Amino acid sequence: MKPLSFQQIILKLHEYWGNQGCAILQPYDMEMGAGTFHTATTLRALGPDPWKAAFAQPCRRPTDGRYGENPNRLQHYYQYQVILKPSPPDIQQLYLDSLTAIGIDPMLHDIRFVEDDWESPTLGAWGLGWEVWCDGMEVTQFTYFQQMGGFDCKPVSGELTYGLERLAMYIQGVDSIYDLDYNGAGMTYGDIFLENEKQMSEWNFEVANTETLFDLFNKAAAECENCLEKKLPIPAYEQAIKASHMFNLLQARGVISVQERASYMGRVRDLAKGSCEAHMVKNGWAA
């Protein structure tokens, strides 16, 4: 039995979660460090309305770039994210059956739920859950959101974040991300992304104009505040994400000192939390 290709894994997950009643969304069209930043997760985790969605989200972590030379690290990779609100009682079994759907036989492999609580200071968010191990490898982050943007989640959402490249490497039995079978028809992950990794690593670490980045950071922060003033939480949140990404790029360029780091992070956190708060107010959910 030929293992699923990278794109088949995504399609299978779409199909599986679609059958569970999830809206299959497309990636958010902005740079972000994790699928959790997608408004379908962050903003939808707030307030009382039920919500079910699944999507693949490209994630950018400039400091993780390795010029395409490390078989396990990328500055641009994919997360598959499922958000179920409120968390259904059989969420663990739903998740396990999704693994079966992409070809992981739980009688042949050792699947375990190992304590791993999640916290995002940037989003003022935390939750309890596990990292899911398959034969000792972390393949998924499983979290019950307790707070988002500093607000109690009422009700609690269950969030599943699959590391797609890792999972695919496991399923396909390859040792390098770049060797992944992408489409089942001869195209590898490397064919598609290796050059991208090389160029983006060089830009992230060496080329990006730091003055421009600082400027963009400040402009995004200012625009976020402008939106907050006009009571437009969604555009405000987008600007907060933009500022967050600029901060990550500045970090990769190594121009933010240890002392400054905390203050920049604090600024991003205030913008993101402010956006969440505005979202609560706009919808009439804030106390």
Added chain:
Amino acid sequence: MTDFLLELFSEEIPARMQAKARADLERLFTAQLAEAGLKAGAITIYSTPRRLALIAKDLPAQTEAVSEEAKGPPEGAPDQAVEGFCRKNGVTRDQLEVRDIKGRPTYFAVINKPGRATRDVLAEAIPAIIRAFPWPKSMRWGEASASTESLRWVRPLSGIVAILGDDLVECEIDGIESGYETVGHRFHHSVRPEPVEGQLAKGASTSSARTEIGRITIGNAGDYAEKLRACHVIVDHDERQNIIRDGAARAASDAGLQLVEDEGLVIENAGLTEWPVPLLGSFDPAFLEVPEEVIQLTARVNQKYFVCKYPPDAQHGEGDRAQRGGGAPPSPASAKATADATSPSLRDREDKLAPYFVCTANIYASDGGAAIIAGNEKVLAARLSDAKFFWELDQKTKLEDHAKKLGNIVFHEKLGTVADKVERVAKLAEWLASLEGTGLLRANPEQTEQAARLCKADLVTEMVGEFPELQGLMGGYYAEKQGLPVEVSHAIRDHYKPVGQGDEVPTDPVTVWVSLADKLDTLVGFFVIDERPTGSRDPFALRRAALGILEMLNRNGLRVSLWEAITRALAGYTKAMVRKDMPETEYQEYLAKQKSIFTTIPDFFADRLKVQQREAGVRHDLIDAVFALGGEDDLVRLLARVKALQAFVETADGVNLLAGYKRASNILKKEGGTSAPAEAGAHLPTSDPDAPVRDGPLPAQGNKTLSYTPEPAEKALIDALDAAQPQVTAAIEAEQFQTAMTALAALRGPIDQFFEDVTVNDEDESKREARLALLARFRDAVHQVADFSQIEG
């Protein structure tokens, strides 16, 4: 009498929380029973990742009936009063009884509380226990979490089994109803959809196929564990621990290897599995060039694997293939290692790490575990390549260049960066190494300074970033690889030692001085900024630092002046803390703080010394007695004196002399005698290292000429003092504390006789004064050895 079973079924409970959860469940359950007047015969608690279970034996069917009486108002009291009494006791007026109390008819209410069915008590107790359960972290979930008041548990709670005898204890909490049903092993006991084929075209049926969870009906407490076992759940955590402990050892020994035992891992893996299956895997021997500690940590911390060593004895043949107990998982898969491990070159590898590990799966896989082993081997290989990458990368930079980055790490916001600390420690260590005199370790001052300058450099390496617990050790390895002298690399490696009691105490001179300097610097710095330990709070581990200093001083017999060392350590901080533009008041405050340290730090050491010496049987009051003299800043000498004192006060001479001393000092106290005990011989600590810090001032030889003829016993005491005092002084000078005690013992007879024969409080003022002065002289003589007023008994 019936047995009770409670199972609380949830999603995976963190392994580290399970032991406390078991204790909490037992405590809360026992308290609930006690409140109802019930007591169980024996209580057993089990835990798995998904359940907490309790079995209570021999519960009575109901609580005992209780009858209580309440005295009310007298007959004829106003209706209001009588009705109020009835209301209060829950009776009607016609149920009241009238009794004669001292000739007065009085109302009585008899309240009969019938026994309650134990089942009812439990039905109330279970929700109460669940609500009161003290999880370190708890959460809300599901639809109910629309309210923040919803039930909290460590992870979603989904089932309650509560059976008393064979009967269900009906209860409900937040929509979860008790029942007879539970669930077996997550995978062994469920029916899954067919594994999907590699093609998408199979249609939606496969992708929406759902697992059917196997349910188990429990009959009673007696069949619980066995029914679960039949469904691949070993509910007893101890049994799972045994399976892991024995199974892992066997997996290793079957391959001719020896497991590196790790009880913490046994417990953790038992908390992660319901059906543990230890499996042996291997890794590329090329990784063994990375230090063993790194490999072991990578395997343990990141993957929860045991590691293996080549056994010390090459003759290990077939290994022990003992039968495992009934129902336990089948033998671990362990292949391919034997031939390799028994090869002739084994002798070179004795006791060295072998390229094998043991992981603990939670399933007996359909292929016997081959896929699981292969998967785990791959994960470990990726982890070890990271470690190897760090190991090689770190070595590309010399330690002195790593050390330059220490300026980016804050030691403490008020005490500067680690680079500042290193600078201070280097100066202090170099000074210590260059001290001359007896009782000191000769170390090359340049090497000592070099080791001190490099001792924290590994904090900025990738490896220590990944595994902070390898600090020191990695620096040692890198220093060795860099070709630094072995004295230097060992000092870098061991300068954190000793960490806690029982840890190895450094004896290599360079290591000792660097370690001492580092700990002294920490201690003095935090005392300057008033960050002293309080109660159980000691966030900067100052107690451990002080104990470490004491242990090194004692172990190596180091004769270092504490005052001088503190003074030197302080000088390192003064430069940074005293700014030119500092306001005068602030400067004065700093000076006062500096001064106070000369009392607070020795006191702190005294307390640590008492704790440290308690185990050695040294009395704390004797430590106080010697410390109270003040002036002693040589902790090795101090301890020698304490030990001689202890030997002395336990002899008959010592006991009697102490009695005589107490009598003398009571009289002196009553008469407002010359000098109070606390001041006797005491030296105020001084910040001037050159000030004399030897024993207290010696009392003048002999009394002034007496204006009268002393009585014989008086004369005898004077003579004895004249004889003993110089001996005591000389002996103490020579640090012959036992001799000093013996000389003191000669005063025992004369002082006893003096009290027997002589009246101190004589009518003649001159006699009285002379005799009080004599007693003071006696007391001062004793104080040359120790402040006896501090001694108990």
